[in-house]
Amino acid sequence: MKWNKKWLREALLITASGLSLIVSPVGAAELPGKGISVQPADMNFANEWFQEELVIMGMEELGFDVKESASMQLQAAFIAVASGNATFHAEFADPIHRTFYENAGGKAKLQPVGTLMENGTQGYLIDKKTADTYKIKTIDQLKNPAIAKLFDIDGDGKADLYGCDAGWGCERTIEHQLDAYGLRNTVNHLQGSYETIIADAIQRIKEGKPTVYYTFTPFWLSSILRPGHEVVWLTVPFTALPDDQAGSVTEVANIGNTGFPIMTMRVMANTEFLDSNPAARKWFELLSVPVEDVNSENVLVRKGQNTRADIRKHAEQWKDEHHAQWDAWIAEAKSAAHHE
Secondary structure, three states: OOOOHHHHHHHHHHHHHHHHHHHHHHHHHHOOOOOOEEOEEEOOOHHHHHHHHHHHHHHHHOOOEEOOOEEOOHHHHHHHHHHOOOOEEEEEEEOOOHHHHHHOOHHHOEEEEEEEEEEEOEEEEEEHHHHHHHOOOEHHHHHOHHHHHHOOOOOOOOEEEEOOOOOOOHHHHHHHHHHHOOOOOOEEEEOOOHHHHHHHHHHHHHOOOOOEEEEEOOOHHHHOOOEOOOEEEEEOOOOOOOHHHOOOOOEEOOOEEOOOOOEEEEEEEEHHHHHHOHHHHHHHHHOOOOHHHHHHHHHHHHOOOOOHHHHHHHHHHHHHHOHHHHHHHHHHHHHHHHOO
16 A cells, blocks of 8 residues: 555654653653742852752752742741742751741741751861960860950950851851850950951961861861861860750760751751642752762862852762762652652
8 A cells, every 4th residue: 555645744643642642641740840930049159059959950850940049148048938939948057047947937838858968067266376386175265365365356355256147047156155155255256258257267377377267067168277287176165055056966076066066958948839749848858968078069169160050060960970879869759749
């Protein structure tokens, strides 16, 4: 039988249409986020974009339409997620952000999910030269006016402590401890853009000047001011934390009591969105990045690879290096949607 070309084209079109009817439902089931837009929110802090990009990449693989992340102040991000103006914020630091979470409406409005990263460390450090010379090991030694004066920058006789950005949460802990450790009369808490003021601290240490500062990990700073080399950690005489952080673990292996909670980073997401999208919830629950990997990526940021495009490449490389685990997580997230 000889086929007319027109009939052949029509037969192929009908066959293709039939196949699409068969295939489409399966494809839709495999992409639980299809047709759903999500809006990330961030603090415009390049050292946290790596984790956020990993979260975003997984959401995209699940079919969600992920909008460009909106940058805003930290507490505004919590309010945006609670209201639904943003879908998630990937930098919830537990426990120091708990107050912001509760103030934004708590579990009824937004929820911390998963363990994106754990074992983040915070605390006070001073330059090793001064620590060794004056045998300074604990932060409360700065109660001594003679010791405090070593770290005086502006000439008022008080130690100038390079501290934490207002609104980050860590500044509340520092302010609480200035009172708890009797340091209010001998220590000034310097605040401002953290990366700006810490650049001054780095320069002072390079010049051999006594310097005391607060920092956290993961962050590129500890690759430049290395504990045990250029600087040393200070411990605290006892744990003193704001009420919302009570009961937190502050003992760090090989350091001692830093006085600050060991941090766990989680995804903070809108509760209504989580309830409606089990695949997204499962993805947030599963994704986990070792703190060492975040530290290494932050060093690249410090070296100038600090644009969104650069950091997206870092995230893609991490995914490629962990592709088997990544694929398993994605499959489990898809399965969560199928079983809802």
